[in-house]
Structure formats: C-alpha cells, structure tokens
Amino acid sequence: MTTYETMPFHLETERLILRPWAESDAAEFCALLSERGKGTPTVEHIRTSIAELLTATATTGIALLPIQRRDEGDFIGYCGLITGRSTLEEPEIAYELFQRAHGRGYATEAARAVLDAAIATGRKRLWSTVGAWNTPSLHVLEKLGFERDHVSTEDNGEVVWLTRSLP
Numbered sequence: 001m002t003t004y005e006t007m008p009f010h011l012e013t014e015r016l017i018l019r020p021w022a023e024s025d026a027a028e029f030c031a032l033l034s035e036r037g038k039g040t041p042t043v044e045h046i047r048t049s050i051a052e053l054l055t056a057t058a059t060t061g062i063a064l065l066p067i068q069r070r071d072e073g074d075f076i077g078y079c080g081l082i083t084g085r086s087t088l089e090e091p092e093i094a095y096e097l098f099q100r101a102h103g104r105g106y107a108t109e110a111a112r113a114v115l116d117a118a119i120a121t122g123r124k125r126l127w128s129t130v131g132a133w134n135t136p137s138l139h140v141l142e143k144l145g146f147e148r149d150h151v152s153t154e155d156n157g158e159v160v161w162l163t164r165s166l167p
C-alpha cells in the first residue's frame with residue numbers, strides 16, 4: 001500500500017481559516033447538524049463525535065476541518081477529506097455550511113484549500129458523492145474541476161459520483 005503524507009490541518013484562504021476541531025466547537029457543530037432537519041443531537045453526543053473525528057484523523061492522516069471566517073471569527077461549517085463511500089487512497093471531499101453562510105462562495109473557497117491539501121499528501125485522485133438533487137453542491141464540485149463518473153441508487157435516491165485527478 002502506498003503511504004501518503006499527513007494532510008495539513010491548518011489552511012488559510014482569503015476569507016477563511018480551516019483548523020483542527022476543539023471541544024468548544026461542540027455547540028456550533030450541534031446547531032449545524034440540527035439544520036439537516038432530522039433532530040438535534042445532544043452536545044454530549046457531539047463531543048463524542050469530535051473525539052472520534054480526532055482519533056480517526058490520527059490513524060488516517062486525513063480530516064474534516066471546521067471553517068472559521070477570518071473577520072467575524074465565527075464557525076460556519078466544515079470541509080475536508082473523508083473515506084466515505086471511497087477509500088483512503090482516493091478519499092472523498094465533503095463540506096457542510098450553516099444556511100446563513102450559503103451563497104457567498106465559501107464552500108468553493110474552503111474546498112479549493114482542501115484540494116490543495118490533498119495534493120500535498122501525494123494523492124492522485126479525489127471523489128465526491130452527492131445527492132442528484134443537490135444542485136449547489138454539484139456546482140461547487142464543477143467549479144473545482146470534478147467530473148461526473150457514474151450514478152448509483154441508494155434507499156434515499158440517486159447518488160452522483162464525481163472525481164478529480166490531482167496533478
């Protein structure tokens with residue numbers, strides 16, 4: 001198996017900072033997940049999830065990272081790499097932002113930085129799996145040079161698999 005460099009965990013863009021999870025992110029992370037409309041996890045549950053994310057990162061060398069706006073200093077969501085439906089060799093890019101932060105190009109800006117971080121690990125390909133209904137997310141990926149590969153069908157609908165080769 002090929003080994004890859006650990007992904008950089010501090011990324012900066014013009015408007016955003018991506019950095020490792022802190023326990024103090026729990027309340028905001030909880031509020032973000034509540035926006036999915038499937039109930040509100042307890043802060044205790046989220047603290048456990050954060051600890052699990054950090055443990056997973058210690059073994060995999062890839063991470064989801066909280067996104068903070070530079071000027072406002074607020075947590076607006078996360079972006080990063082996960083194994084997801086793919087593999088550690090060719091991981092998936094993933095992101096989720098608070099509704100109040102949508103439509104300002106933040107996901108694209110954060111995902112570009114994560115793409116560069118993936119290149120820095122030495123990886124050659126990334127994937128993303130997106131609900132066929134999710135036009136905003138498909139737009140973000142297209143802006144980043146991802147191309148549609150195939151579609152799979154899951155219990156809750158069609159999933160588009162997009163991929164991008166890395167230089």
Ligand SMILES: CC(C)(COP(=O)(O)OP(=O)(O)OC[C@H]1O[C@@H](n2cnc3c(N)ncnc32)[C@H](O)[C@@H]1OP(=O)(O)O)[C@@H](O)C(=O)NCCC(=O)NCCS
Pocket residue numbers: 095096097098101102103104105106107108109129130131134135136137139140
């Ligand atoms: C997907 C998501 C991260 C996008 O965040 P964002 O910061 O608003 O994204 P950006 O502003 O960088 O880009 C969104 C693009 O989609 C476009 N878009 C948004 N809503 C759209 C719609 N209903 N129809 C068509 N295009 C749309 C925007 O115009 C923009 O494209 P443009 O730059 O060409 O104008 C955000 O919607 C989100 O968090 N959704 C919930 C979680 C989620 O779906 N995560 C992805 C799972 S795969």
